[in-house]
Amino acid sequence: MRRATVGFVLRRLLQLVPVVLAIATLNFILTKMAPGDAADIVAGQMGHATLEFTQELRREFGLDLPLLEQFLAYMGRLLTLDLGTSLLQQKPVIDLILDSLPATLLLMLTSTVIALGVGIALGVAAARRQGTWIDNLISVSALLVYATPAFWLGLMLIVLFSIQLDLLPSGGMLTIGADLTTFGAVVDVARHLVLPATTLGLFYVAIYARLMRASMLEVYSLDFITTARAKGLSEGVIARTHALRNALLPVITLAGVQVGHLLGGSVLVETVFGWPGLGRLLFDALLQRDLGLLLGILFVSSIVVVLANLAVDLLYGFLDPRISHK
Amino acid sequence: MKSIRIIRASTVALLLAAITFPALAQKQGGTLTYTYFPEPTAMSTIATTAVPVAIIASKVYESLLEYEGAGMKPLPGLAESWTVSGDRLTYTFKLRKGVTWHDGKPFTSDDVKFSIEKVVTPFHSRGKTYFGEVSAIETPDAHTVVFKLKSPVPYFLRAFQPSESPMMPRHGFSDEEIAGDKIRQAKIMQAPIGTGPFKLKEWRKGSHIILERHPAYWKPGRPYLDQLVLRVLPDGSARAIAVEKGEVDLAPMSALPPSETQRLGKFPNLVASQDGSEGLGPIMWLEVNLREKPLSDVRVRQAISLAIDRVKLVDVIWYGQGKPASGPIVSGNPNHFDKSLKPLEHNPAKANQLLDDAGYKRGADGVRFKLTQNYLPYGEEWVRQGEFIKQELRKVGIAVDTQSLDMGGWLKRIYTDWNYDFTSNFTHNYPDPTIGVQRAFISTNAKRGATFNNSMGYNNPKLDALLGEAAKLEDGPARNKAWAEVQAILRNDLPVIFLMEISYTHVWNKRVHGLITNGVSMYSSWDSVWVD
Numbered sequence: 001m002r003r004a005t006v007g008f009v010l011r012r013l014l015q016l017v018p019v020v021l022a023i024a025t026l027n028f029i030l031t032k033m034a035p036g037d038a039a040d041i042v043a044g045q046m047g048h049a050t051l052e053f054t055q056e057l058r059r060e061f062g063l064d065l066p067l068l069e070q071f072l073a074y075m076g077r078l079l080t081l082d083l084g085t086s087l088l089q090q091k092p093v094i095d096l097i098l099d100s101l102p103a104t105l106l107l108m109l110t111s112t113v114i115a116l117g118v119g120i121a122l123g124v125a126a127a128r129r130q131g132t133w134i135d136n137l138i139s140v141s142a143l144l145v146y147a148t149p150a151f152w153l154g155l156m157l158i159v160l161f162s163i164q165l166d167l168l169p170s171g172g173m174l175t176i177g178a179d180l181t182t183f184g185a186v187v188d189v190a191r192h193l194v195l196p197a198t199t200l201g202l203f204y205v206a207i208y209a210r211l212m213r214a215s216m217l218e219v220y221s222l223d224f225i226t227t228a229r230a231k232g233l234s235e236g237v238i239a240r241t242h243a244l245r246n247a248l249l250p251v252i253t254l255a256g257v258q259v260g261h262l263l264g265g266s267v268l269v270e271t272v273f274g275w276p277g278l279g280r281l282l283f284d285a286l287l288q289r290d291l292g293l294l295l296g297i298l299f300v301s302s303i304v305v306v307l308a309n310l311a312v313d314l315l316y317g318f319l320d321p322r323i324s325h326k
Numbered sequence: 327m328k329s330i331r332i333i334r335a336s337t338v339a340l341l342l343a344a345i346t347f348p349a350l351a352q353k354q355g356g357t358l359t360y361t362y363f364p365e366p367t368a369m370s371t372i373a374t375t376a377v378p379v380a381i382i383a384s385k386v387y388e389s390l391l392e393y394e395g396a397g398m399k400p401l402p403g404l405a406e407s408w409t410v411s412g413d414r415l416t417y418t419f420k421l422r423k424g425v426t427w428h429d430g431k432p433f434t435s436d437d438v439k440f441s442i443e444k445v446v447t448p449f450h451s452r453g454k455t456y457f458g459e460v461s462a463i464e465t466p467d468a469h470t471v472v473f474k475l476k477s478p479v480p481y482f483l484r485a486f487q488p489s490e491s492p493m494m495p496r497h498g499f500s501d502e503e504i505a506g507d508k509i510r511q512a513k514i515m516q517a518p519i520g521t522g523p524f525k526l527k528e529w530r531k532g533s534h535i536i537l538e539r540h541p542a543y544w545k546p547g548r549p550y551l552d553q554l555v556l557r558v559l560p561d562g563s564a565r566a567i568a569v570e571k572g573e574v575d576l577a578p579m580s581a582l583p584p585s586e587t588q589r590l591g592k593f594p595n596l597v598a599s600q601d602g603s604e605g606l607g608p609i610m611w612l613e614v615n616l617r618e619k620p621l622s623d624v625r626v627r628q629a630i631s632l633a634i635d636r637v638k639l640v641d642v643i644w645y646g647q648g649k650p651a652s653g654p655i656v657s658g659n660p661n662h663f664d665k666s667l668k669p670l671e672h673n674p675a676k677a678n679q680l681l682d683d684a685g686y687k688r689g690a691d692g693v694r695f696k697l698t699q700n701y702l703p704y705g706e707e708w709v710r711q712g713e714f715i716k717q718e719l720r721k722v723g724i725a726v727d728t729q730s731l732d733m734g735g736w737l738k739r740i741y742t743d744w745n746y747d748f749t750s751n752f753t754h755n756y757p758d759p760t761i762g763v764q765r766a767f768i769s770t771n772a773k774r775g776a777t778f779n780n781s782m783g784y785n786n787p788k789l790d791a792l793l794g795e796a797a798k799l800e801d802g803p804a805r806n807k808a809w810a811e812v813q814a815i816l817r818n819d820l821p822v823i824f825l826m827e828i829s830y831t832h833v834w835n836k837r838v839h840g841l842i843t844n845g846v847s848m849y850s851s852w853d854s855v856w857v858d
Contacts, residue, residue, distance in 0.1 A: 034732075034734060034735065035731070035734060035735040035738040035739065036732075036733070036734025036735050036736070036737050036738040037734060040733075040734055040737040040738055040741075040742070040777065041733055041734055041737065042374055043451075043737070043777040044733060044737045044777045044778070045374050045375065045376035050771075050773075050776050050779070051773045051774065051775040051776040053451060053776075054775050054776065054777065055775065060510065060511070088367040088368075088374075089367050089368070089516070089531070090368070090373075090511050090515060090516060091516065096531060099530075099531055099532075100531070100532055103532075151561075155561075155563055155564070155567075158564065158567055159567075162567065162571065163567060163570065163571060169573070170564060170567045170568055170571055170573060171559055171564050171567075171568060171573075172533060172534070172557065172559075173533060174533075176359070176533075176534045176536065176555055176557065177357065177536060177553065177555060270560075271560040271561050272560075272561045272563075272564055273561075273564065274533070274557070274558060274559040274560060274561070274564060276530065276531065276532030276533035276558075277532070280532045280560060281531075281532060283560065284364060284365065284532075287364065287732070287733065288364075288367070289733075289734045
């Protein structure tokens with residue numbers, strides 16, 4: 001790696017510290033602004049709790065301390081990378097996150113591969129046949145998929161592939177209690193992954209296909225493409241070697257920005273498919289007002305988003321050597 | 327409601343068949359998979375008595391007694407016999423010998439004393455209700471426990487259910503956890519050691535929990551099942567699909583949306599049953615803030631009650647899964663429900679008359695006054711019910727704004743801030759009305775921050791006196807009379823608008839047998855459940 005690039009990465013990593021701390025502060029304020037707390041929720045679940053009981057819970061959870069004291073304690077712990085303990089599950093937050101993060105990363109990565117692969121291919125195909133029925137079909141289909149709610153799409157995929165055709169499991173990440181070999185386990189997880197990854201990915205297929213089409217058309221109008229055509233290169237070669245790489249930049253930029261959005265989307269998809277990932281954990285933490293866990297997840301996910309954007313910046317240099325990291 | 331009645335009848339027939347022909351080839355082995363959401367946060371009802379925790383913890387932990395039938399008749403459990411003194415102040419339990427914890431250590435009277443004194447009474451949400459009158463627990467030998475009471479507690483023998491007073495091992499807690507009052511945060515809450523028929527094998531958060539049979543369980547040949555699996559599926563439709571596909575055998579305690587329950591109940595391989603929750607007595611009402619006009623006027627509350635068509639509410643919003651309420655005690659309660667009570671009347675004309683008499687005339691827009699409604703944030707049926715109530719009240723000239731809050735916000739607004747007009751709510755009678763009904767209406771419970779208590783600010787000295795009396799009387803005609811009076815007063819005063827008795831509906835695959843045994847069946851140990 002060039003020195004300039006190493007310097008760039010280090011600078012960006014340093015910038016990450018204030019960004020993440022600012023996000024943590026904002027998260028803390030936002031979660032505290034919501035009415036009710038974990039003691040209310042637990043007391044409510046008990047179905048019959050006295051005031052003393054609720055106050056006792058609040059004391060146990062440390063929620064009776066002044067807000068500033070709670071904030072300083074939280075930030076103090078954060079600086080030493082201690083995310084604390086989940087109020088309700090009584091487990092270290094970091095353990096809960098590390099248990100569920102791989103499932104979410106697998107889901108996000110697979111759906112991103114599906115979204116980019118299919119989206120780019122469809123975008124290129126539409127651009128190369130601009131104005132034909134193929135172009136129209138791709139554009140209209142993309143719009144339809146874009147407008148379809150993910151939870152509904154997920155349920156429809158379950159009805160079709162799981163109930164009607166009986167090809168794939170309806171939910172979960174693996175067959176519970178099955179005694180599988182390593183290869184068998186990989187296949188098992190892959191079978192469980194198909195529907196949630198497709199559901200999450202399809203939304204982005206639509207976006208990337210539309211964007212790629214527009215980007216390709218823009219590149220096609222540039223002089224160097226005219227030159228390539230004048231040189232007698234075939235349309236296929238022009239698309240692959242000249243237009244594609246240049247047209248990819250906006251798509252990659254968007255893909256980086258979309259990581260945060262993808263993480264948000266995974267909450268819905270993981271809920272529909274019972275996928276035991278970070279989105280599910282976030283959903284539970286939010287419902288239960290499990291503040292420590294909620295803040296921990298938001299902290300880790302903000303790091304994931306910032307790092308994903310850094311990766312995209314680095315990818316620019318690879319795709320277009322004219323961009324340097326100064 | 328007709329289809330549900332048919333289902334109930336067929337369930338009872340199946341139950342009878344199961345009881346009449348016990349040797350109908352109960353099969354040893356196999357796995358029962360059930361689904362529920364949310365996922366339990368702990369594996370003990372000491373941490374929380376939330377439904378998902380109570381379901382799974384009662385397979386791992388036991389108490390001194392077991393119970394039979396909807397009336398919850400006590401039977402020997404960890405205690406093989408018991409005696410009650412004539413003055414009902416001394417209960418002596420003889421413990422079963424040879425019972426071991428999941429880690430192989432013996433279960434003794436010291437564990438009972440420790441469990442009640444150090445764990446259940448101070449930390450279980452109903453611990454003080456059950457054991458607050460206990461003055462001493464004596465353990466003359468390793469297999470005898472004597473409870474001394476300060477005054478008689480009519481429901482004392484109903485306290486020994488696994489979800490209400492689980493027996494926990496003294497050696498399962500560290501000295502620091504006990505000394506530091508860290509019982510609810512103790513490691514054992516996540517990694518249980520019980521005496522129950524099942525022990526924890528694997529807990530993958532967000533995905534599943536596997537319990538396996540406790541090989542040294544004290545009942546010979548039990549449990550029948552090898553494994554019990556909880557699959558965590560957050561989406562209601564996805565849970566229904568898993569049941570439909572046979573990936574899951576059981577969705578207990580209304581784990582499925584009512585529309586899905588109705589759909590799946592028609593499948594030939596599935597059973598939808600409303601039995602086995604009589605000991606919980608779930609009931610729904612509109613909690614009314616009595617502190618301000620116009621709701622402080624009893625005529626207004628009576629008008630609201632008259633304006634609501636409860637039969638339609640049950641049939642349309644809840645797909646027939648319940649029945650109109652007649653008062654604070656559910657009609658399924660075999661001991662304390664006043665059987666002479668008629669259903670609450672639906673009569674909009676009378677409601678209009680009452681509102682006119684109370685001085686709330688209709689304005690030019692037909693509206694008498696406006697109210698704000700909150701609803702329990704438990705899912706879409708509660709939202710739809712809110713819309714239904716709004717429509718019904720509009721017909722008698724009451725305009726309703728509906729306000730949506732999540733659970734944390736709702737609890738704070740209703741029970742801490744008291745900043746509401748009326749809200750839907752549901753609660754449990756539990757096996758005795760002194761436990762489940764008294765708390766909502768006794769004036770001493772109108773305290774800020776106390777959840778599912780008297781949020782209305784209801785204060786009726788006559789009722790307080792009756793509740794106090796009923797809490798001490800022995801079960802029998804005198805106690806029933808006191809409870810009948812309580813029901814009559816509350817039906818007239820309407821500090822809450824009684825809506826419907828909820829029926830917890832369970833959907834299971836017909837390959838599962840022996841699920842319903844008593845009034846809290848999903849909180850039973852399931853040692854006698856078997857699968858084809």
